Amino acid sequence: MIHTQRHKDLRFNMAPMIDVVFLLIIFFMLVSTFVTAENVRMELPNPDKSLAQNVKVVDRVVINCRISDTGTEQRALYSVGPNPVESLEKISERLSAAKQANPQLRVIIRADKRLRYEQVRTVMDMVADNQIENMSLVAHVGSQMEE
Amino acid sequence: MNRHLKQSWGRSRGRRTVAQHTGKKVLRKHPAPTLSLNIAPMIDITFLLLIFFLVTSTFKRAEGFLAAKLPHDAGRPAVALPISPIIIYVEQYGEGISEYRLRIANFVNAPASFEELTLFLEDVQRNPGFSDDTLVIIAADAEVAWDHVVNCWNAALRAGCKQISFGRQSE
Numbered sequence: 001m002i003h004t005q006r007h008k009d010l011r012f013n014m015a016p017m018i019d020v021v022f023l024l025i026i027f028f029m030l031v032s033t034f035v036t037a038e039n040v041r042m043e044l045p046n047p048d049k050s051l052a053q054n055v056k057v058v059d060r061v062v063i064n065c066r067i068s069d070t071g072t073e074q075r076a077l078y079s080v081g082p083n084p085v086e087s088l089e090k091i092s093e094r095l096s097a098a099k100q101a102n103p104q105l106r107v108i109i110r111a112d113k114r115l116r117y118e119q120v121r122t123v124m125d126m127v128a129d130n131q132i133e134n135m136s137l138v139a140h141v142g143s144q145m146e147e
Numbered sequence: 148m149n150r151h152l153k154q155s156w157g158r159s160r161g162r163r164t165v166a167q168h169t170g171k172k173v174l175r176k177h178p179a180p181t182l183s184l185n186i187a188p189m190i191d192i193t194f195l196l197l198i199f200f201l202v203t204s205t206f207k208r209a210e211g212f213l214a215a216k217l218p219h220d221a222g223r224p225a226v227a228l229p230i231s232p233i234i235i236y237v238e239q240y241g242e243g244i245s246e247y248r249l250r251i252a253n254f255v256n257a258p259a260s261f262e263e264l265t266l267f268l269e270d271v272q273r274n275p276g277f278s279d280d281t282l283v284i285i286a287a288d289a290e291v292a293w294d295h296v297v298n299c300w301n302a303a304l305r306a307g308c309k310q311i312s313f314g315r316q317s318e
Contacts (some may be wrong), residue, residue: 016189024196044210045294047301048261065293108212113294114244117237117287119316120296124313136212139297 040064040083045113049143057136061103063091063123065111076112076119088122095130106134155204213300215311232282233271234314235264237299239290248297261295268306279307284314 042064061080068075078085080094098105107127112118127135234252249264250257254271258264271277283303287296303311 012187014187016185017192019188020192020196039210044208045297047298049305050211050213050301050305052213052301054209054211057212060217110210111293113292113297115293116289117291117293117296118289121289121313135215137215137297137300138210139213139301141209141211 010032016111038062038064039110040066040079040082042066042112043114044110045137045139047139052139053143054141057106057108059104060106060108061095062099062108062110065109065115065120065123067112067114074114074116076115078123088126091123092126092130095126095132099130099132104134105132106136107132108136108138112137124145169220213297213304215300215313232284233268233277234284234286235299235303237285237287237291237295239288242290245290249299261298264299264302265305268303268308272307281308282310282312283308284312286314 002112003095039062052124064079064081066077067080079090080090082089085091095107109120109123109127111123156204231253236249236250236252238248240246240248248257249259249261251267256267258267268283272279285296285299285303287299300311
């Protein structure tokens with residue numbers, strides 16, 4: 001028995017793929033919340049039944065205190081927003097300038113939970129020295145609420 | 148096969164349709180349109196994307212603020228307070244950074260954990276001379292992990308304390 005093969009038209013149907021890709025793009029555009037560059041990745045404190053609230057603060061300066069993983073000695077790396085600072089005096093200078101520009105400034109301290117208290121206290125002292133009263137500490141939002 | 152006769156096959160119903168060329172006049176009978184959604188590529192792409200996001204996604208935990216207010220006259224010489232504040236000492240205990248010990252000034256019983264600290268502060272506020280307006284000072288050891296300090300702050304907030312401040316360990 002001889003089968004004569006018909007010449008088939010081989011075409012890639014891209015329409016469904018484009019539909020799905022566009023659908024996914026729209027989905028991710030709607031649901032994505034972008035992590036701002038000033039929120040440097042670190043291990044934040046995770047208090048029991050945290051009362052931390054995710055509120056929007058407009059006039060703010062974020063000071064990041066990260067931990068240096070390299071080397072044997074534990075070191076703190078400071079940055080104002082996404083920009084690393086060379087010395088602690090630079091933080092004070094920037095806070096002073098920001099305070100003059102906006103007296104109602106709020107300073108947000110994001111510090112790694114493994115840091116020693118004295119390494120964060122240095123920054124808090126600078127905030128106090130610059131007469132900035134509004135300060136917030138960043139911690140994880142509680143996953144389970146108290147009954 | 149007749150040259151003037153073309154044959155085509157309707158796929159869906161298997162019906163044979165014929166278009167005939169008869170000289171000048173062309174009679175063409177179209178097959179019934181077949182409506183079929185080819186979902187194979189869609190499923191392919193969907194699974195591909197699903198696997199991609201499953202593999203590459205890292206979930207970020209939500210973070211929030213614990214509001215704090217620094218004293219306005221920071222840096223000035225300390226003066227005696229009119230009422231005695233509740234001073235919580237957070238001390239380094241043992242070798243590991245996760246170890247800590249809590250101590251309350253002028254109180255014998257010390258809470259063992261931050262959960263107990265919340266209950267302790269709630270209990271103290273019920274005593275005469277104390278209220279939720281009583282100043283709470285967190286005096287942490289310099290070597291204590293920042294996590295414990297924030298935990299202590301959170302415990303005081305949970306107890307309903309309205310005035311919480313940072314202090315230094317007395318020498």
